[in-house]
Amino acid sequence: MPLNPDSELAKLMATLPQVGTVQWIGLRPARDEWMSAVESVEAVTDGGLRGDRYKGGSGKRGITLIQAEHLPAIAALAGRGIEPALLRRNVVVSGIPLIALKDRQFRIGEVVLQGTESCDPCSRMETALGAGGYNAMRGMGGLCARIVSGGNFRVGDQVVAL
Template identity: 65%
Template sequence: MKLPPADSALGRLMASLPRSGRVEWIGVRPGRDEPVIECDEVSAETGAGLVGDRYAGGSGKRGVTLIQAEHLPVIATLAGLDAVHPATLRRNLVVSGIPVIALKGRRFRVGDVVLEGTSPCDPCSKMEEALGPGGYNAMRGHGGLCARVIDGGRIRRGDTVAALQAELDLQ
């Protein structure tokens, strides 16, 4: 999707994130099909990802995955479940209070770490097994965001999530 010019009316609206968010949950995925490990804090390495996560050291575009806390009840409802635990969805960070998809193409700070939103984090076919019949479609549009680590450091549960600048970084 090509983003509108930053100086256009739509570009200014898309760049406006007046409130910050908060990290509600952290998890790392040590390997494919291995259980997610819930953490109170995690180290992020520049260009690599989260220490202990299976995507650490890869291309970096998927170094950290984020999902909207407010979307968890929506996903559960659409999948016909009472609730969905964050580990089931295999994302690294559950964030509340800020629309994570609005961080696509932007740099933002999470705790000590600077991330850059690279692409939507679409669900994989494993969500059908994890959530039951219809689980894949329940997550469509609610999968969150992939990000790369620009400046490493620590991310802790309760840390603030905030956009770094008003204009969109990638167009």
């Protein structure tokens, strides 16, 4: 059931004065390949990121993002150091709470995105992070987004709620 836009909760959820920053971008060219870090990328409208194996499919998961501030917590819970590529998300963002972008539009560089759903961890986290890796990421898996308007973005670009 959607929130009443006049409710106090809806007003609190709509208040997002923070601006984030892209810290890392990664692409996986094929299944079971390591993610490659890149400095910039092209996002294709209702698709995915050029050079990434996921082409967006239904569009709900054209791009995956994870909160930079969650990486130390995931590492602590997994009992090991981690690199962004291990977590299989395309973009690491700092400075803005990604969950607040669910069901709303935001911009990174030239690209307009729509937050669609939480990006829950997959069973591959057990291999990537070791036993308990799946549970270490629960609640901190990030956000999936649809690419509403394509273009380019790069490491260092701002992440701004629209």
